[in-house]
C-alpha cells in the first residue's frame with residue numbers, strides 16, 4: 001500500500017443550505033411575529049429542496065418562555081426532511097442549560113445542538129459536510145465566537161457558524177462576542193454562517209464567504225439566506241425575502 005492507493009479527497013457534491021438566525025421565539029415584544037417568521041423559514045425549507053438548515057443563534061428569546069413555543073419549535077424542526085444544526089446565541093440559555101429540554105427525553109434525530117463550551121463539530125457523512133460552532137455561554141468581550149476554529153477536516157465541505165458582532169478593528173473589541181475581520185479572513189473553511197445582527201449582510205473579507213442571514217421578522221426586510229456550495233462554481237449566497245408582518249422594534253443587534 002502506498003499513498004497513491006488511498007482515496008483522494010472525497011468528491012464534494014453540490015449542496016444547498018438554508019441559513020437563518022435571530023428568530024427570538026418566545027419574545028414578549030413580538031411573540032406572534034416571531035412565530036410567523038419561524039413559519040416562513042419552515043415554508044422556505046419545505047418548498048425548495050435544502051440539504052441542511054443552519055440556525056446561527058437566538059432561536060429562542062429567553063430562558064423563560066412558554067413551553068408550548070419550545071415544543072412547537074422542536075417538533076416543527078423535527079418534521080424537516082434534512083439535518084438541522086443549531087448554534088446557541090446569547091439569548092438561547094434554554095439550549096445551553098442541561099435540563100431545560102429534558103421534557104423531550106430524546107431530541108429528534110435530525111437535530112444537532114452545538115453545546116460544547118469550547119466549540120463542537122458536527123459531521124454529516126451523507127452530505128460530506130462538517131459544521132463547527134462555539135455556543136454563547138458568556139456574552140462578553142472575552143468570548144470569541146470564531147476563536148479556536150479547528151483545522152479543516154480532510155474531506156468534504158467545511159462550514160463555521162458563529163453568533164457575534166463583526167468589528168472592524170481591535171479598537172472595537174470592547175463589544176461582546178466580537179468577531180474581527182482578521183478572523184474572518186483567516187478562517188480556513190468554505191462558508192461562515194453568522195447571526196446576531198438582524199439584517200442580511202455580506203461581511204466577507206476576500207475569502208471565505210461570510211454572511212449574516214438577517215432575521216425572519218423584527219425588521220422591515222425579513223430574510224433568510226440560501227447558500228449554494230458547488231464544487232466547480234464555488235459558494236454563492238442569496239437573500240430570500242420573507243413576508244413583512246408588522247411594525248416592531250428594530251434593534252441592529254440584540
Ligand SMILES: [Mn+2]
Nearest residue numbers: 058089196254
Ligand atoms: Mn444575539
